[in-house]
Amino acid sequence: MNYGVIVVGGGPVGLMVASELALANIKVCLLERLKETTPYSRALTIHPRTLEVLDMRGLAPELLERGRPIPRGHFAGLATPLDFSILDSASNYTLFLAQSETEKLLEERARGLGVAIFRETEVKSIRQHDEGVEVTAIGPEGEYRLAAEYAVGADGGGSLVRKQMEIAFLGTDATFTGMLGDVKLPELEPGKMVSQFTEQGGIMIVPVTKQIHRVIVFDSERMAIAKDEPVTLDELKSSMLRVYGQDFGIGEAEWLSRFGNATRQAEQFRKKRVFLAGDAAHIHLPAGGQGMNVGLQEAVNLGWKLAAKLKGWAPDWLLGSYHEERYPVSTALLRNTEAQALLIRQMPGIMELRKLMASLLQIPEANALLSAQIAAFDVGYAPDLHSPPHALNGRRFSELTLRLANGSLLKSYKLMHAGSYVLLHLAGDPQFGELVDWEKYGHVEGVQASIAEEAADWENVHTALIRPDGYIAWAVDRSEAVPLEAVKAGLARWCEPGSVHLK
Ligand SMILES: Cc1cc2nc3c(=O)[nH]c(=O)nc-3n(C[C@H](O)[C@H](O)[C@H](O)COP(=O)(O)OP(=O)(O)OC[C@H]3O[C@@H](n4cnc5c(N)ncnc54)[C@H](O)[C@@H]3O)c2cc1C
DSSP: OOEEEEEEOOSHHHHHHHHHHHHTTOOEEEEOSSSSOOSOOSOOEEOHHHHHHHHHTTOHHHHHHHSEEESEEOSTTOSSOEEGGGSSSSOOSEEEOOHHHHHHHHHHHHHHTTOEEEOSOEEEEEEEOSSOEEEEEEETTEEEEEEEEEEEEOOOTTOHHHHHTTOOEEEEOOSOEEEEEEEEOTTSOTTOOEEEEETTEEEEEEESSSSEEEEEEEETTSTTSOTTSOOOHHHHHHHHHHHHSOOTTOOOEEEEEEEEOOEEEESOSEETTEEEOGGGTEEOOOOSSOHHHHHHHHHHHHHHHHHHHHHTOOOHHHHHHHHHHHHHHHHHHHHHHHHHHHHHSOOTTHHHHHHHHHHHTTSHHHHHHHHHHHHTTTOOOOOOTTSOOOTTTTOBOOOOEEEETTSOEEEGGGGGTTOOEEEEEOSOOGGGGGSSOGGGOTTEEEEEEEEOSOOGGGTTEEEEEEOTTSBEEEEEETTSSSHHHHHHHHHHHHHOOOOOOOO
């Protein structure tokens, strides 16, 4: 085998999954047909849960340096914004950052971790057999073949991997389109944002750089135009005038494009040795700014599981849990973007519904519910039925301030930079150190600490196992009859040490 894993597609999701694998010392290559990162950024927003996950890998400072935080999100551009500031997290904001910048950062990191990135390399075919996968690609030096134990298709909405694996892409075609322009608006106040929906359509304007604004227009008279039809500057200008009454002196365009509300989801996120992630697994109206965010979270869910399998310590069920855990999250994403599409689409009575929804969003609980959805703070996984029940099992691991044995304080996400499990022992049991043969658990970071902040949910926790993707595998309560035995059993179930090492 040339590689442990071949990743097809070097967008944000492919880069992230490749980095996660490389972090675990898996030999991984990434094949990307473009020569360099596209300057045309579809995504502009990174949401709270993705920020947390990137923080867990030590990327928060660089992201903050490059992006611009704002404490809000939106749902269908309703007049009441989503208030992310109430989220229980240091990452309680949207980070405005062009996708091209995010990709550059992720690519630097992937290269730094040793991912073999082949650009100008288009995958032409992929097939799998019992022992592995084979990929044929055409690169600058012609056609070549690569073999690996597993492959990940992160090759976008038109995914060749998905098609060649004959995985059905179930859903509906677009029923309307919107226009996008990254343009100069000399008459718009610097930094100003616009969001307005009327019977004529909807418009949203946000700054991308000091010079460029992103204009999104849903013009009721032009929503039936096919996605592939090019947008002209004149068209965008007249739609802005029709929908908003102003064109802000629209000048040069860096990028003009059209997008639609086609909504589809791969029937399976895994077919034996081949996995799908990101747009290869789901497409939808880009409303609320979620596709890349969800894809990055999939990448982080998949990376450590696949690495664990290749390292030989993954129990059989772990790899299967990728589809089980992420498919429903993707379905929920499709449903919330379909709901937003209904609110955006022009039809009789829609303005009344929008007003009603906007007033409901002024109720803090309603706002919190949708904020959690768009921020992906509502994502949790099924509790492990083999572990003693605990309210924390399967939940998102929100960052804790820990006090270590030497008295120093530590933010818990710092423990997760290496992508290992974190075994957090909070009960000061002197026998904890002899619990298992730690040499065999190199993929588990054991930490003895206490919690140095108010955290009611953690009050009686004896020990908890935090997964590398920032969810709680299990927590053992101090009231357990023999807590150390429960911890030992939980370790054996989730991270049985093995002997196979690829690298
Ligand atoms: C107008 C618009 C605005 C958006 N705004 C947001 C937002 O604000 N926030 C958000 O989270 N999401 C947003 N999205 C969605 C987001 O852009 C996508 O979800 C994200 O790009 C998906 O990442 P990906 O890596 O899965 O796929 P892609 O970014 O599509 O990357 C796939 C890569 O695979 C490569 N590839 C394809 N086929 C092959 C092949 N055969 N061989 C080799 N390489 C191949 C492609 O060149 C590409 O680089 C928006 C989308 C649109 C259209």
